[in-house]
Amino acid sequence: MKADLSNRHADDLPAPSNFQRRSSSPAPTRADYSRSRSVAPRPRPSAEPAAGAGRASKLWASLSNGLAEQFRPHVDRMARDMVQEIQRAIPEYQQPLEGPFGEIMTQGIEQAILHCVDTIKDPSAPAENWVHVFRQLGKVEFNEGRSLDCLQTAYRVGGRVAWRHVAEFAHARGVSTDELCRAAEAIFAYVDEISALSIQGYTEARTRAAGMTARRKRRLLEMILASPPASPQAISGLAAAARWTLPEWVTMVALEPRPDQHKLITPAVHDEVLLDLESAEPCMLTTDPERDLGQLESELHGWRAAVGPTVRLSDARISLRWARRALGLVHRGAIEDAPVTRCDDHLATMWLLTDEFLVRQLSARSLAPFDGLTTKQRARLSETLLAWLQSRGSAPELAAKLNVHPQTIRYRMHQLENLFGDKLTDADARLEMEIALRAERLTSKP
Numbered sequence: 001m002k003a004d005l006s007n008r009h010a011d012d013l014p015a016p017s018n019f020q021r022r023s024s025s026p027a028p029t030r031a032d033y034s035r036s037r038s039v040a041p042r043p044r045p046s047a048e049p050a051a052g053a054g055r056a057s058k059l060w061a062s063l064s065n066g067l068a069e070q071f072r073p074h075v076d077r078m079a080r081d082m083v084q085e086i087q088r089a090i091p092e093y094q095q096p097l098e099g100p101f102g103e104i105m106t107q108g109i110e111q112a113i114l115h116c117v118d119t120i121k122d123p124s125a126p127a128e129n130w131v132h133v134f135r136q137l138g139k140v141e142f143n144e145g146r147s148l149d150c151l152q153t154a155y156r157v158g159g160r161v162a163w164r165h166v167a168e169f170a171h172a173r174g175v176s177t178d179e180l181c182r183a184a185e186a187i188f189a190y191v192d193e194i195s196a197l198s199i200q201g202y203t204e205a206r207t208r209a210a211g212m213t214a215r216r217k218r219r220l221l222e223m224i225l226a227s228p229p230a231s232p233q234a235i236s237g238l239a240a241a242a243r244w245t246l247p248e249w250v251t252m253v254a255l256e257p258r259p260d261q262h263k264l265i266t267p268a269v270h271d272e273v274l275l276d277l278e279s280a281e282p283c284m285l286t287t288d289p290e291r292d293l294g295q296l297e298s299e300l301h302g303w304r305a306a307v308g309p310t311v312r313l314s315d316a317r318i319s320l321r322w323a324r325r326a327l328g329l330v331h332r333g334a335i336e337d338a339p340v341t342r343c344d345d346h347l348a349t350m351w352l353l354t355d356e357f358l359v360r361q362l363s364a365r366s367l368a369p370f371d372g373l374t375t376k377q378r379a380r381l382s383e384t385l386l387a388w389l390q391s392r393g394s395a396p397e398l399a400a401k402l403n404v405h406p407q408t409i410r411y412r413m414h415q416l417e418n419l420f421g422d423k424l425t426d427a428d429a430r431l432e433m434e435i436a437l438r439a440e441r442l443t444s445k446p
Helices: 016-022 030-036 055-061 066-089 099-121 128-143 149-173 177-224 232-241 289-299 313-332 343-352 356-366 375-391 395-402 406-425 427-443
Strands: 249-255 274-276 283-286 305-312 340-342
Touching (some): 055 099, 055 177, 066 149, 099 128, 099 149, 099 177, 128 149, 128 177, 149 177, 177 232, 177 274, 177 283, 249 289, 249 313, 283 313, 289 305, 305 313, 313 340, 313 343, 340 343, 356 427, 375 395, 375 406, 375 427, 395 406, 406 427
Parallel strands (some): 305 340
Antiparallel strands (some): 274 283
16 A cells, blocks of 8 residues: 555655755754754744644744745655555554555554644644544554554654655755754644554543443453353353453452441452442452452451352362352351451351251250250350360360369269260261261351
8 A cells, every 4th residue: 555645746856866065964853953953933924823832833834935835745655655664664563554554553653644634734733533543543552462663653754754745855956054953843732642642542542442441341240250151152142352361260249238347448469350239239250369358458458258168160169159158157257357358268167057946956956955054154165175076185174175173074074964964975966066066156146
């Protein structure tokens, strides 16, 4: 694809041989421009620059009106040189100028050059077209998966090429140093302006993509936890759209609902984390507990959380169910309160209280001998019986553990023998009594 930009008639420049004869001094460098940039632009009694015009447009507008038409025949060659230099400097752009890439690249160069030329001729010319082009270039870079480094480098390379052509043109035409310095200043200001426009476009595209990705990830989390479960094909398709790699193992984290959770800033989490802070039962899915859980307390400051067991992706609902169960037991005091509670640290407790109806039935049967005691008597004998079942220790050992006199232990054990009889020597009965006493202690916590 050829960047043909010389489609407007103008006076021809002298041939290169005439340029060589007329130019006895080398083309000025950027250092020459820097030493002379303090020269004030000459006012020109012409139209004012368009409203909202940047510094570069105002500098272009300060140049002599006739320079635009004199330079226009050289636009095509300058555009070709820009394309060649940019492709030489940036490997990512070294591809044929065909299809969308070639169209975008040549259109960008065309708009960059023609806007400058048109502004010299008509300072009031609207800038909407070129503004749109350079914002769009930033969006394209994001969508192509590149950083802005390539595009920013392309602008700098294009600016150097433009400066070289403008310098040659100025010497061939005998343009004053004052005007040449303003042209140079306009070029480099223009590079800054189009870079800023592309940054805007890139940022807009990234923000839009982030919002869309976040919505897809939340929907993906809902689909993974759905009951009945969604099909593997549906989950896989949405995961691909959200750019989320399906893991084999996951860990669910239940978060305690907060009345202000909708106003809180979403914490910074790894890309592989799926997070829902909007629903009535907020939660998080992590694929790497060691990586993510270490930061959980700081990232979710003020939230109480419970970490479920690590399971296969298809069992994520089960992990979340146990995490929420753990939160409930924390509220009841059955599990010690902490900012982050891990189910793996409380498996026995959670198992004991899995079905509290059955535990109550077991307790009523195995601890029936306590029924005729007062509340205080039952509490003292239950404490002693559990300590003995756990350790089968001697009277002095139990006394030290319960902080009472050994004779008190002997008296209580004699009472227990009278109440339970042969059950104290039956292994199954002892197991049932220990389960009932442990569960009773857990559920009686304030």
